[in-house]
Amino acid sequence: MKIVVIGGTGLIGSKLVNKLREHGHEAVAAAPNTGVNTLTGEGLAEVLKSASVVVDVSNSPSWEDAAVLNFFVTSTRNLLTNEAAAGVKHHVALSVVGTDRLSESGYFRAKIAQEKLIKESAVPYTIVRATQFFEFVKGIADVSMIDGKVHLPSVLFQPMAAEDVATAVSTVAEGPPANGMVEIGGPEQFRVDELVRRRLVSLKDSREVVADPNALYSGAKISEKTLVPGNNARLGETRFETWLTQPAAQIPSVPTKPNAA
Numbered sequence: 001m002k003i004v005v006i007g008g009t010g011l012i013g014s015k016l017v018n019k020l021r022e023h024g025h026e027a028v029a030a031a032p033n034t035g036v037n038t039l040t041g042e043g044l045a046e047v048l049k050s051a052s053v054v055v056d057v058s059n060s061p062s063w064e065d066a067a068v069l070n071f072f073v074t075s076t077r078n079l080l081t082n083e084a085a086a087g088v089k090h091h092v093a094l095s096v097v098g099t100d101r102l103s104e105s106g107y108f109r110a111k112i113a114q115e116k117l118i119k120e121s122a123v124p125y126t127i128v129r130a131t132q133f134f135e136f137v138k139g140i141a142d143v144s145m146i147d148g149k150v151h152l153p154s155v156l157f158q159p160m161a162a163e164d165v166a167t168a169v170s171t172v173a174e175g176p177p178a179n180g181m182v183e184i185g186g187p188e189q190f191r192v193d194e195l196v197r198r199r200l201v202s203l204k205d206s207r208e209v210v211a212d213p214n215a216l217y218s219g220a221k222i223s224e225k226t227l228v229p230g231n232n233a234r235l236g237e238t239r240f241e242t243w244l245t246q247p248a249a250q251i252p253s254v255p256t257k258p259n260a261a
């Protein structure tokens with residue numbers, strides 16, 4: 001199958017393209033530096049020619065409220081219009097567990113808008129909602145700073161390895177459209193503040209992590225189960241302690257932008 005991966009040069013996208021190629025598919029990495037820009041529409045019609053499936057694992061370069069909303073609305077509209085014209089049979093998009101519970105956050109309002117456009121489109125779809133990536137845990141600290149300390153509420157959290165995200169998304173892309181939502185998560189639950197503290201220690205980062213019930217997550221108030229997937233979630237295999245010993249954990253994190261996903 002020809003499978004176009006929008007954001008195919010990113011953290012998840014690059015792993016996904018490799019997996020799909022290993023499975024024998026014609027996987028095409030589409031991103032601005034491969035000549036495909038979903039915001040302007042550049043290169044979209046060409047890359048989608050004879051594609052069966054499109055997987056959107058792109059992300060906005062800016063997470064400022066208006067910019068991120070514009071990114072997900074404009075790029076998703078452009079994509080779905082071009083997919084319908086090209087006869088694409090399955091649109092797969094990566095979203096975040098709890099998105100609908102996080103509407104106080106500008107980033108998550110943009111993800112809600114992305115999901116809505118997909119559901120309303122004529123293109124068959126599957127939305128994969130993943131929990132936070134292990135690779136992103138340091139990024140959570142970076143965007144949760146108040147007066148030099150990390151402030152986070154001590155709520156449940158079930159993060160997963162980017163490698164397991166890519167595996168789960170590849171399985172979805174190879175299967176039929178669910179015309180609905182699939183949740184994926186990590187094999188273990190933690191407290192957010194506790195895991196961020198462990199991650200900072202592993203990086204020899206001396207910042208203090210304060211358990212603060214009033215602290216916001218990406219600009220939104222969250223409670224015990226906001227970030228936790230439901231009982232039907234497909235779980236990744238990689239445990240946090242195992243991941244810490246892997247090369248992926250030696251890279252501090254994905255680049256941090258204002259307002260964490």
Ligand SMILES: NC(=O)c1ccc[n+]([C@@H]2O[C@H](COP(=O)([O-])OP(=O)(O)OC[C@H]3O[C@@H](n4cnc5c(N)ncnc54)[C@H](OP(=O)(O)O)[C@@H]3O)[C@@H](O)[C@H]2O)c1
Binds near residue numbers: 111
């Ligand atoms: N971080 C988390 O813990 C988490 C959890 C669950 C779900 N998610 C979701 O996972 C998705 C992917 O995240 P990620 O961390 O893998 O992203 P990432 O590493 O930042 O990669 C983003 C990709 O989007 C591409 N892109 C940017 N602007 C584009 C445009 N105008 N047209 C086409 N492609 C464009 C980038 O291309 P260039 O490299 O050329 O700029 C890059 O390939 C996001 O939708 C996010 O909401 C994240």
